Amino acid sequence: MRKVVIGFIGTQLDRGKGSARWEKWRPTVALCQHEDLLVDRFELLHTGRHQALAEQVAADIAKVSPETEVRLHLLALEDPWDFSEVYASLHEFARGYRFDTEQEEYWVHITTGTHVAQICLFLLTEARYLPACLLQTSPPYRQESGQPGSYAAIDLDLSRYDQLAARFSREQQDAVSLLKSGIATRNPAFNRMIDEIERVVLRSRAPVLLTGPTGAGKSFLARRVFELKKGRHQLSGGFVEVNCATIRGDGAMSALFGHVKGAFTGAQGERTGWLRSAHQGLLFLDEIGELGLDEQAMLLKAIEEKRFYPVGGDKEVQSDFQLIAGTNRDLRAEVRAGRFREDLFARINLWTYRLPGLAERPEDVEPNLDYELARQARELGSQVRFNKEARQAWLDFAVSPQACWRGNFRDLAASVTRMMTLADSGRIDTGAVAAEIARLGESWQDGSAPDANYNQDACGQGxxxxxxxxxxxxxxxxxxxxxxxxxxxxxxxxxxxxxxxxxxxxxxxxxxxxxxxxxxxxxxxxxxxxxxxxxxxx
Structure with a gap:
């Protein structure tokens, strides 16, 4: 195929006077001096101020490579450092150029031209307005007369780079694994949800709403999101977790938004408040449905405008944070009942995910059991294992209708803790499992359900x-x-x-x-x- 190069004239690198110009490395001319590379056509871009230089370079190319046709293209650029002007001019050139990809192979030379021009050429090539590879040239190691240096083509079609594509795939899998703490969950719907959450939180700073029963892992997932974004340098602040159910009455506003000295009786000093503490970090508002209407109004302003007034203050303060909210309430019903602001719900409802309870994910009981055993072994500093029969007995119960897991993963973690604590010689036997099953059954018998099998969290969830x-x-x-x-x-x-x-x-x-x-x-x-x-x- 015929090789066609598209590139800017180098107003400094390609410049030279008299015979001395042949002593220096000039990228555009040097590209046509390679014995192993025949450039059939060079589309040379230039502005009106550099018409004479472009003509001289074209004449020099004709001397070193008579087979190369040089076409000069005048671009009407007033400021070659203006992004919008340069991009618009190059975009117009690309749309008007007649590409013949079946007969010709196109290379975009990005060694010359302003940095703005190089970036715009890269973007147009990446978007395939220029159906080409990028071409980078370099001077010779030693500035010897007549040496053309080296060149390298870069194809932006990542699908051709199996190794690179595999690396991106591994990084995405690592991110998902982080969100799941390395637990090899088997529930297809849950895995699809975590895959989407990984894409959303890395591509967006919009609020995320996590719903689901108590103990389903909302706080756990929020912290993992923070660790993921922190590791990608998308957050520089800390993780601030607030249980909104615990901030009621006069102290709620102060706790959330801070206060100034003397704002009220007992305010002897300034308080930063949780929202300001979360600046450049992640704020997790658990049980957001428990906030009062006044706090909700101020929170809406803080989310939308990233600024708010501390209690008693007359100056607005700023805080730019990523928000994740959690609730086990039906916020739509709360809005209808007038207990939750509709505008705040609309603002935090862009990305909403319901975390299912443990009883809704029976196939994930076993991997979570293994996770808890390993986690608590690290904390205790000693390894505790099940007997084969004991493990199977516990798993059979754990996935049966009799196991309602009202506290979800908190119940599971507590169950493992008790069995590990009471295990003799580091082994959990069938006797310990039988005692634990009886203990769980008693803890779930609170008289509020029609029978012991009824799961308040798993049922009534729509x-x-x-x-x-x-x-x-x-x-x-x-x-x-x-x-x-x-x-x-x-x-x-x-x-x-x-x-x-x-x-x-x-x-x-x-x-x-x-x-x-x-x-x-x-x-x-x-x-x-x-x-x-x-x-x-x-």
Missing amino acids: LAQALLDPAVLAATDPFDLVQLDYVLAVCRRSRSQAEAGRALFAVSRLGKRHSNDSDRLAKYLGKFGLTFAAASPA
Whole structure:
């Protein structure tokens, strides 16, 4: 294929007078002096002030490489250091040029021209307005007369660089692994959510809202987001975590926004406040739904304008922070009830992710168990392991309908802590597991649920609304939706349709001579146009 070079005249590097110009390295001319490179055509860009230099360079190229055709292109540039002007001029050139990629190979020479021109040529090549490779030339190691130096082509099509593409893929996988603390989670929906969160937080500074039941890991994930962004130099400040449920009354405004000396009785000094402490860092407002309406109004201003007034202050202060908010409340319902500002909800609802409870991710119980064992072993300084039978017994219970995991991952961590503490000789046996299962069952028996299997966090979370066809949803009574939510939660905790059926019909099946629990469940779900496969997490 014919080789075509596009490049600016070098107003300093290509300059030279008399015969002495042949003693120096001139990038544009030198490019045509390589014995192993034939440039068929050189599209030489220049401004009106350098017409004479461009003509001289063209004449010199004709002497060293008669086969090279030089075409001069006059660009109407007033200021070659103005980004918008240079980019617009080069963009116009690219759009008007007749490229023939089937017959010609194009190289964009970025050694000459202003830095602004080089950047604009790079951007246009990367965007494929210039269907070319970048070409970089260098002078000879020693400034010997007549030596052309060296050249190197850079193809911006990353798909051709398998090693580089693999490296980017590994870095993305490392980032996702950091968000999951290295836990090899198996739930497909959860993994897809974490993949998206990784892309969002690294590409945006917009607020993120994490919802889900207590103990689902909202605070844990927020801290991992901070570590990820800090490691990529996107944040320079610290991580500030605030439990909004604990800041009520007169001290709430001061805690969030700070106060000046003498702002109120007892204010003997200035207080920075959590929002200012989070400057250039990440602010995690857990249980944001517990904030009062006055605090919500000031928070909205702080998020939108990055400035606010401390309590008692007459001067605005600034704080530029990344916000992640967490809640286990239904903020849409709170807005309808007038307890949460609609404008604040709209501002923090751009990226919203619901973290499912542990009972909704039964396939992730085992990897989280292994994570807790390793984490607590590091903290205790000693290794504790399960007997094979004991481990299987605990896992069988942990993924069964009897395990409601009301406290989610906090319950799991507490369960592992107790078993490790009571383990003799570093081994957890079946006796210890049996005692722990009984202890968990007692802790979940608080009398607030219709039976021990009912999971307040996993049920009532709108599973039915998420899965039902809109037409079916509109025709279903709220009472039936509550019942369906419970059934769907049991399905998500069960490994098979038969297991879910046995849990749901454990009482009524005793009065039947022949009972097909799986078939009864299939018929019930069928009334709503659902199947067990659609209801289960896999």
